[in-house]
Amino acid sequence: MATLGASVAGTTGVFGTEKRQEREKARQGHKFNLKYAPHEGMFKHSAGGDVISQLEYMADQGFTAFEDNGMSDRPVNVQEAIATTMQKWNMEMGVFVAHKIHWSEPNLTSGNENKREEFLSEIRKSVEVAKRVNARWVTVVPGYRDLRLEPGYQTANVVESLKRAAGILEPHGIVMVLEPLNYMNHPGMFLSKSAQGYEICKAVASPSCKILYDIYHQQITEGNLIPNIEASWEEIAYFQVGDNPGRKEPTTGEINYKNVFKYIHDRGFDGIVGMEHGNSRPDGEGELAVINAYKEVDAFM
Template structure:
């Protein structure tokens, strides 16, 4: 059976079993009727694998096709570097055919409970740089322009200034590896509740580090979920660090689910970055508030709602 036929048959079977009562966003009818075809989003929202598995099936290629059918024009895959070369190549071919842009994947081993880059340890630095070199090959294979970098845990035995200098030096060397290939590492500040003890936590700190590295291959991944918890004041902080931001990620708070499920006014935030001329990717790095077919459709409707700002 051809892949397209398989996907369509699987999708029809799934949709036929969907609940027919009014859903989370107040619309009635069956799941197929709720899907009004490809939507023209204003921003490049990037789902993750598994976000639409009930509607699209478990196969990543089928999920990519489903994402494109809904109007999504990008994909995030944090674990891309762990996939086999054959799968990477198949995904790249499918994304090229569907005009889907590859977003970030994680470029290196992240240290969640012990210092690595902040310590200045030469062995840890070389391990990091080796991972960056490997990530270049993956990025070239899947046509990725951005890779995620998390500097890791703080070193409680060193003053903050020394830690910053150590991190900056490691990132300068990594930038030297990435620059010839036109790949940008995006530094992600993380919140202290989900990830206690991390070196990089705030947008101003990420801005300072990027200015010190002074490379087009070292920019900020501004995760709106993390920064809402850590510092709030979202639009002013985005404005202040704008010239170093290359990538956004999304999740509402509390819950880290799709927009409209928490306290963040995503319609206003998205309108702001759109009006500023942002042309990059907005990664949908969150869960679904409901783990079923209707919940997946609710995610799509949520993005249509917050993207309706023109």
């Protein structure tokens, strides 16, 4: 914890002012068209192991958002230090996972009231975390299919749970974003396609229930990316990316990210694009390759 405190305090005083001016100058060197959000560890070779130093490095490179799936599990003082640093560099907080995800047994699909209450309790706790780190979006994954129930019953059970969760989130202006997952990396998940997410969001009918469209997952599950994004557009609040195959940075696989990003930019998307992927090379040069890849696919104006 002392490292975090030193990192935050290090930006104050005369030295801190000079350091900040240098960083502001560096940030002016490149401006992305979309709000790409790296995650902790993506630039550890360039910035060191401290999450605060990594945040500052991200800001130096022109990134204006940060994503952290495990934010809820961080100590409160670390959450606060992260929030302070993001505010200092005008960065937005992306998603964090709002609840325990059930990867191998039904929870929301089953309609079991105990499991539903467990989920809602975690949603309540996520509100406090979101307030602490200035997050507007939290990730929700409905979990495993219930093989003993017809799909229609499972959908009704999920919708009921999400309606109750929306009632918790709406007063705070927080949006749960439902993430459809592909069947290869996550076999057995209930929510897998964008049309299914669209159907559920329409049934919940709340501004606090939208879709997290992960382009990597949907390339595997259904392809036809731009038409499916267009069809689901009014219910999409957040994007995540990764190229396929491999789930590494754009330009390493088959997805034409320059065209996809141009489409969502031209549609006026002003939300966050989470960089939920690994680096194709596990070293400092690989980290520079990630930055350059985003500059390349973002150059569509």
